[in-house]
Amino acid sequence: MAHDLFRRRPGSDRDGTLAPTLGGRLGPFLRPGWARTDAARRAAAALLVLVAVVMVVRDGREDSGDPVVVAAHDLTPGRVLTPDDLRTVDRRGAEVPGSAVRGLDAVVGRTVASPVRGGEILTDVRLLGPRLAEAAAGTADARVVPVRLSDAGLADLIREGDRVDVLTVGAARDTDASRPPTATVLASGATVVLVTPEQPSAARRDRVVMLALAAPDASAVAAASLTDAITVTLH
Incomplete structure (x- = not known):
């Protein structure tokens, strides 16, 4: 009995405190396969969410759009434009034609040369002027x-x-x-x-x-x- 009392328990050090055992150190690697798979799925899902958030933020910064002038309502040929006929909106670069009008000052007082639908981006060939003449002739x-x-x-x-x-x-x-x-x-x-x-x-x-x-x-x-x-x- 005395011999058993003084026998060191497995995993104990000389002063009686518990110490990590080999099994304890390898425990995480010896877990069942389903536990490791579940943890991997959770990590992958978290990573995908993070990537999606980064892409949304980046696209919002890059594609917030540039200001362009659009028709506030349907316009008929021969109409002389006033500020009430126009409004400025932000549109992404892929949606904006190269000849789009960028500021109200460039079109107020100009004459509409062809029908324009409300919300349509105004371009130089929709208005009387040199660019329209060149394009037409x-x-x-x-x-x-x-x-x-x-x-x-x-x-x-x-x-x-x-x-x-x-x-x-x-x-x-x-x-x-x-x-x-x-x-x-x-x-x-x-x-x-x-x-x-x-x-x-x-x-x-x-x-x-x-x-x-x-x-x-x-x-x-x-x-x-x-x-x-x-x-x-x-x-």
Whole structure:
């Protein structure tokens, strides 16, 4: 009995305190497989959540968007823009066309050249100006010329984007008054960029058709419109 009392218990040191045993040290590695698998799943799930949070924060910083000008409501051709027609919103870079308008000051007072839906990003080719003329006529020296057609009914038939030939219709200049008026082609392949809307009957005026032409043709059409009747034929 005395021998048993003084025998050191397994895992005890000389002063009787408990000490780590080999089994205790290897315990974590000897756990059942299901316990290790569950712990691994928890760690993987936590890592995925952390990665998702980092990506959301990063995307929010990188794709918060840049300010662009959009139509506050539907716009019709010929409308002169006011601040009430426009608003500024942030859009991500992938959604913004390269020619988007970035500030209200750049468009207030400009004339709308084609229908624009509410919320649509405004671009330079939606407004009368050099970029629209170049895009419509396909030449860097293009100009936009306003004309009033001798046959007002034609303005109801043509639309933005139509291609037309521009003609003058003058009276015969010889002594034979019985001869019909002569037509002279001033320009071929002009692009209609705007037809002003019809006015109420109380304030009705001749509608204006804006044509995009190369510079030499634009000058000829502008000069002829001061003295001669102008008409167009559609392609």
